[in-house]
Amino acid sequence: MKNIIKLTDLHKIYEGGTHALKGVNLEVKEGEFLILLGLSGSGKSTLLRCMNRLIEPTSGEIEIDEENVITAKGKRLRKIRRHIGMIFQQFNLLKNLSALTNVLSGKLGYVSLWHSVTFSMHKNDVAIAMSNLQRVGLEQFAKNKARNLSGGQQQRVAIARALMQNPRVIFADEPVASLDPATADSVMRYLGELNKNDNITILCSLHFLSLARKYGTRVVALKDGNIVFDGTPKEIDEQKFKDIYGEDAEEVEIR
Amino acid sequence: MxxxxxxxxxxxxxxxxxxxxxxxxxxxxxxxxxxxxxxxxxxxxxxxxxxxxxxxxxxxxxxxxxxxxxxxxxxxxxxxxxxxxxxxxxxxxxxxxxxxxxxxDFYKFFTKFQNAGGIASGIFDPSVTGYSLSAESINELEKDDLPPDVINTLKGIQNRKYSTRKVFLNDLQKRLGESTLQEYKSTILKSAEKNTKLLNIALSALAETIFLALLATVFAIPFAFVLSFFAARNLMPRTWLGNIVYLVIRTIATIFRSIEAIVWAIIFSVWVGIGPFAGMLALMVHSVAALTKLYSEQIENIDTGPVEAIKATGASTLQTWIYAVIPQIVSPFLAFTIYRWDINVRMATIVGFVGGGGIGLLLLQQQQLLRWHNVGLLIWLIAFVVWVMDMVSARVREKLIGI
The missing domain is CATH 1.10.238 (Recoverin; domain 1)
Known part of the structure; x- marks a missing residue:
């Protein structure tokens, strides 16, 4: 299997002087479900956002799907971004727009400026958006405003929005951190399904080891901007867990 | 060192x-x-x-x-x-x-209240519709050489209000007698009618004020809307060009806002002549500056999450503004705009005093003629409209923000 993501010596130093990433080297193979572990502030979010340049990395190389992300500008950067779906902890939907419009906004990288100015989406795109809503089981909520949906439903709309992009990769930044355990599992199940059926590579940061074991094919752990573990979920024993989360940490089981 | x-x-x-x-x-x-x-x-x-x-x-x-x-x-x-x-x-x-x-001078404040008696009586007894003879119109009749006994009779019904012309004439007939009334009927009616026309004039002046405030607001919206995006810190890139655009727009808006609408009205009444158009221009300039500030602050307060999400889909900057910024600001913008209209109606009255037309101009004229009962009527009308506008705009804003 070929590499879809290749990071070389990636650094990010914030304006205030925080050194969030200290030379990350990472290769991700196509079709992997990679779980990012690590404490809050360990650099998980920074890493995910550097990879599609929502945050500008300070130095290093990023290659996604054989495209050099670092040197990309303007139109080329947007072309790279439109193949990378992104899912956020706070769902980041437009709360007073309908679920359908939110899903359609995933297509913005493809449509002309004129079509987006007039909010007139192609009929074909609407059909695709509806089928994507159906995939996450929300077709009956298409006309509902996002703010009237529950947290789990909002996250599923966000997944449908990412699907709209025809993504090769999905970055999920703590997608279940604001959801209850049962809903969290269902959201992860949808992600797992995309990974298996559509062969979408997924990088997902998490805090729950149980979910990591259930859905992940590989686990990478960050600590203070460095990779401290890289292996299969099964390899994480108690000692490894304490290496990642510190000596005082106890694994919390959610079931 | x-x-x-x-x-x-x-x-x-x-x-x-x-x-x-x-x-x-x-x-x-x-x-x-x-x-x-x-x-x-x-x-x-x-x-x-x-x-x-x-x-x-x-x-x-x-x-x-x-x-x-x-x-x-x-x-x-x-x-x-x-x-x-x-x-x-x-x-x-x-x-x-x-x-x-x-x-x-506290002494003056507590001892000279009777100086304001005219206006106070005007406020408590405003001239309304129907027929009545004010002191001013009786004075005019006296100048028109009506006999003193007729004038004295008329003084007896000074400011008395009659709902219709018929009631008025019936009472006059009783007091003056048929023949005297017929002799002076047209003259007296003319004076009395002059007075009753005020409500019509006042209402049309009021409409002028409301509409000039409305137009000033409507014309200000597109300018303020476009400018506010460039005056929002979170949307302007932190390059030297972005900083300059941001600073220039913010500074000009602040300067224009700190010049009161009344000063703009003086400028425009010289420019385009006294009248509602001058008033509209004055309020518009002030509204553009004020709305730019309010709008851009609203943009600065938006949830950045959706902006990030839309950007991540590969949308261009303009697309991101349209899909991630505008949906978040539409209702607060509407709320601010209605609030601004409300403010403009209030300011339009003041602006009228210096040549901006509308009810302010009428009020100034009546005040200079010392027609305190007319002034009283105008003050009540203004107060009523401001009260209604205030209430309606508060309700609408509540609904818009609470979506």
Missing amino acids: KKKNRTLEFIQAIATDLLFWIYIFGCLYYLMHKWTGFTAKLTFIGIAALLATIIFQLIRGSIGVKLFLSSGKPKRSVLKSLWGYLILLSLVVTFVVGLNIVEV
Whole structure:
């Protein structure tokens, strides 16, 4: 299997002087479900956002799907971004727009400026958006405003929005951190399904080891901007867990 | 390096003290001059201030020392809190000078109320529809050479209100007799009718005011809308061009906003002539500046999450603004716009006073003619409209924000 993501010596130093990433080297193979572990502030979010340049990395190389992300500008950067779906902890939907419009906004990288100015989406795109809503089981909520949906439903709309992009990769930044355990599992199940059926590579940061074991094919752990573990979920024993989360940490089981 | 800082601190301390004493002695001189007619050359104030500065620097008890020379300790502990007393002194002096400059006169306030009797009676007894003879119109009739006994009879029904022409004429017939009434009927009716026309004029002037406020708001929206995006810190890139655009728009908006609408009205009434158009332009300029500020602050307060999400889909900057920014700001923008219309209706009255047309102009005319009952009517009308606008806009805003 070929590499879809290749990071070389990636650094990010914030304006205030925080050194969030200290030379990350990472290769991700196509079709992997990679779980990012690590404490809050360990650099998980920074890493995910550097990879599609929502945050500008300070130095290093990023290659996604054989495209050099670092040197990309303007139109080329947007072309790279439109193949990378992104899912956020706070769902980041437009709360007073309908679920359908939110899903359609995933297509913005493809449509002309004129079509987006007039909010007139192609009929074909609407059909695709509806089928994507159906995939996450929300077709009956298409006309509902996002703010009237529950947290789990909002996250599923966000997944449908990412699907709209025809993504090769999905970055999920703590997608279940604001959801209850049962809903969290269902959201992860949808992600797992995309990974298996559509062969979408997924990088997902998490805090729950149980979910990591259930859905992940590989686990990478960050600590203070460095990779401290890289292996299969099964390899994480108690000692490894304490290496990642510190000596005082106890694994919390959610079931 | 350290020595340089000491020098700077010393200069700052001296300058502060000098300004402080120039102010104190200036105020004292003003009061002495006002009360006793005492005059002196202004250089004496300077010299006195300089002396005071030197003395207070030497005993190290001044405000400048407290502010800038933290290391310098007063020679005696009594002087430690001297700076506090100096500030108290300056506050007292400022207050006394203020009372003098504003010509505060409580005696006048409590004893001269009868001067406002005309306007007070106008407010409590405004001229309304129907037929009535005001003191002014009876005076006019007197000038029209009506016989004194008729005038006296008319004075007996001064300000009495009749709902219809028929009731009015019936009462006149009883008081004057059929033949006298027929003789002077048309003259009296003319005067009486003149008075009743006011409500119609007032209502049309009121409509003028409301519509000029509305147009000023509507015309201000597109300008403010476009400008606000460039005046929003979170949308402007932090490049030199972005910073310049942001600063220029913000500065101009602030300057235009700090010039009152009434000043703009003076400018525009010279430019396009007295009338509602001048008033509209004045309110519009002020509204553009005010709305730009309100709008851009609203943009700065949006949830950045959706912006990030839309950007991540590969959308261009403009697409991101359209899909992630605008949906978040539509309802607060509408709320602010309605609020602005509400403010503009209130300001339109004032703007009318200096040539902006509408009910303000009418009010000014009636006030200058000393027709206090008409002024009373206009004041009630304005109050009513402002009250309704205020209530409606509050309701609508509540609904919009609460979506």
